[in-house]
Amino acid sequence: MRKIPAELCIRCKGYKYLCGLPSCPIMDRFRSVTLAISKIHNSEVIEGSTPPSIIIGERGYPKVSLLYNIPPGVQGESAKDYEDPRGWWGKKSLNEILSLRSQMISSILKKIDITNPYRLYEKEISLAGVSYKPVDSNAVSDKKDIEPKLRFDGIFIPRGPSVEVNDIRVQDNPKLSPQFEKxxxxxxxxxxxxxxxxxxxxxxxxxxTGLSLGLFGLKKNRKLVPTRWSITAVDQAIGKFLLSQVKQYPEINEIEVYYSSYLGNYFHVILFPSKYRSVWVEIWHPLSLWTRELIVSDLSENFWGEYDFLDGGYMASRLAVLEKLYERKRQAGVIIIREITSEYYAPVGNWHIRETTRRALEEKKIGTFNNLREAIKFVNSRLKAENQIMLEEVRSIKKLLTQTTIDLFLDKK
Structure with missing residues (x-):
């Protein structure tokens, strides 16, 4: 989470809002976690519907943990709201998402052999994970203490209080699409x-989730895949296919700028006439998630799909751009600029990066240009950090500008 000085919290005590946030994240989490734990009347059984929500951990690989998330006492369709990235976008605030996640108990099965996904299939646990409707479930534990922590990660959605369990039981029939079953x-x-x-x-x-739970692949080779790895693997697999198609299409005709924002993250996407190439820039504001000072990071990708280093946020945003180019049957050069402000005080996974980029390209074209430098200057003028950064001087953008053909800098009349 964003680091708020302890002395400020002591002065505030959760009600003066001296940190500038609309509500106290410490008190919000405390209330949500307390609510979740209070719903467990019998400490040995956790009952409710998984949204569905299952995580495969990577610690201890190849013996891993499975986290089966249940909001205690919540059953049926109402459980869906506890893990619904597409449904959350633009509707749920950061506080609301954290509150929902705080109210789910992570039931942890430990030391699961990744080479035996069929054990989970036989118990219908893996099928519950890919159901398109919430699935009534319960988890049985002989542990008396639930660990009352909300855990965060930059890749996947936060999870709430946790407890080690002996067994997880799926109470009703998971609902799968015919294509998934096939x-x-x-x-x-x-x-x-x-x-x-x-x-x-x-x-x-x-x-x-299906890939993570070992439901795909040649049957003799199937295994569980830690969720962190499966997110990037799916982005890469689908991105690879889309890029192979996009590279065959004609180039766009003009420079286009798109924009969208959510959860204190502000995205600008510039598409320009070119063979496919891409630049990713992140601008981290002071007191945003990982830093107390303004930080700029960047990477670039060439026509052949080779990039400087693997970044999960970039892969999520890149997928959304490739989807749109594939839909338009066009190729383009791409510059994606993500600005992360102090409003984003807790990570909720990279789903919002993928979804916000999708919304930008679907709904919010904010300008067209004949000159790439002018488009970049236009975006620079819209940044929250406008006076602290020059996009033209960012390494990957500067390299792009010096390598791009000269006609992009000339007005076409």
């Missing part, structure tokens, strides 16, 4: 299954 039984490579589900309109986040 591919679970088919003996095809995982990448082929991912692409087939994607092209048939399956929910993106359900595909990620």
């Amino acid at each position: 591919l679970i039984f088919d003996d095809v490579k995982a990448e082929s299954a991912i692409l087939e589900l994607y092209r048939n309109g399956e929910d993106y986040y359900r595909i990620i």
Whole structure:
């Protein structure tokens, strides 16, 4: 989380809002966690519907933990709201998302062998994870103490209080789409299954969970995949396919600028006439998540899909851009600028990066230009850090400007 000075919290005591936030994150989390724990009348059984929400951890690999998330006492369709990235976007505030996640108990099964995903399949746990409706479940534990912490991660959605359990029982029938059921039984490579589900309109986040739970691939090779890895793997697999198609299309005709924002993250996307290439810039404001000073990071990707280093946020945003170019049957050069302000005081995973970039390209074109430098200057003037940064001097953008053909800097009349 964003680091707020302890002395400020002592002076504030949760009600003066001296940090500038609309409510106290410490008190909000305390109330939500307390509410979740208070709903467990029998400390040995946690009952409710998983939204669905399952995480495969990576610690201890190849013996990993499975986290089965249940909001105690919440059953049926109302449980869906506890993990619904697409439904949250633009509707739920950061506080509301954290509150929802705080109210779910992570039931932890430990030391699961990644090479035996069939154990979870036989108990219908993995099927519950890819159900398109919430699934009534319970978890049984002989532990008396629930660990009352909200855990954060930059890649996946936060999880609430946790307890180690002996067993997880799925109480009703998971609901799977016919296409999903077919591919679970088919003996095809995982990448082929991912692409087939994607092209048939399956929910993106359900595909990620399916890969994580070992439901795809050649049957003799199937294994559990830690959720952190499966998110990037799906972004890469689908991005690879989209890029192979996009590179065959004609270039766009003019320079376009798009914009959208959510959860204190502000995105500008510049598309310009060129063979595919991409630049990713992140601007971290003081007292945003990981820093007390203004930090700028960047990376670039060339026509062949080779990038400086793997960044989960970039892969999520890149996917959204490639989707739009594929839909338009055009290719372009790409500059994505993500500005992270102090409003984003707790990480909620990279889903919001993917979804906000999608919304920018769907709804909010804010300008067209004949000159790339002018487009970059226009975006610079809209930044919260306008007076502290020159985008033209950022390493990857500067390199792009010196390598791009000269006609992009000349007005076309």
